[in-house]
Amino acid sequence: MAEAVMLVTEARSGRGSQIAKRLRKQGRIPGVLYGHKEATVSVSLARDALHKAIRQGARVVDLDAEGKIQKALIREIQWDHIGHDILHVDLARVSADERIVVTVPIELRGVAPGVTGGGLLDQPLHTMSVECPAIAVPESIRVNISELQLEAAIKVRDLVMPEGVKAMSDPDAIVVHVTLPHVEAEAPVAAAAAAPESAEPEVIGRQKAEKEEGE
Numbered sequence: 001m002a003e004a005v006m007l008v009t010e011a012r013s014g015r016g017s018q019i020a021k022r023l024r025k026q027g028r029i030p031g032v033l034y035g036h037k038e039a040t041v042s043v044s045l046a047r048d049a050l051h052k053a054i055r056q057g058a059r060v061v062d063l064d065a066e067g068k069i070q071k072a073l074i075r076e077i078q079w080d081h082i083g084h085d086i087l088h089v090d091l092a093r094v095s096a097d098e099r100i101v102v103t104v105p106i107e108l109r110g111v112a113p114g115v116t117g118g119g120l121l122d123q124p125l126h127t128m129s130v131e132c133p134a135i136a137v138p139e140s141i142r143v144n145i146s147e148l149q150l151e152a153a154i155k156v157r158d159l160v161m162p163e164g165v166k167a168m169s170d171p172d173a174i175v176v177h178v179t180l181p182h183v184e185a186e187a188p189v190a191a192a193a194a195a196p197e198s199a200e201p202e203v204i205g206r207q208k209a210e211k212e213e214g215e
Helices: 017-025 047-055 191-214
Strands: 006-011 028-035 038-046 060-065 068-079 086-094 099-109 120-122 127-133 141-144 153-155 174-179
Touching: 006 028, 006 047, 017 028, 017 086, 028 047, 038 047, 038 086, 047 068, 047 086, 060 086
Parallel strands: 006 060, 028 086, 099 141
Antiparallel strands: 006 038, 028 038, 060 068, 068 086, 099 127, 120 174, 153 174
16 A cells, blocks of 8 residues: 555636646646535646656545645546646545545566466456555555466456455456467368379279270
């Protein structure tokens, strides 16, 4: 779990791309704060502070809005087309004793014996949905693959979840497995190789016809 992060917000008025663009030039990121049956408010946050919080793996942050402290989940982030700059952030109010559902990354740990034995490691699932306390969102779900053999799989139901965390993804979904290398099928026998066999009946038939004509 990432350490608590404090972000200072400022109320913003007006909407539209021009206002958002002006805020970003000032080093601030436009966002909205909603939830808990309270009014949705438009805010802005310091770009560097938000980027730092995300790099630290923060999912739930403390927001300082004119001296009023409240917890919020970073629900959604809108990035630019190259994934470098944040364009907008959605923040959802949460309480310390609340359980929330979030999506977290899956992190593989160890070396699978099946791979050293010639197999291929395939990870169909890179993130998963979990339910957890709002103040204890895991940075990732770690999966130990050090006993994963050839043609074996680890499913969601097999995962050891952190204390207080419940998996919400399909329990039968395959997280990671070791598959056999793909072997190309042998090329079919060339038609030319079979030509002498297929030609023989034609010769016999022709010889029979010639015999009948000579009788």
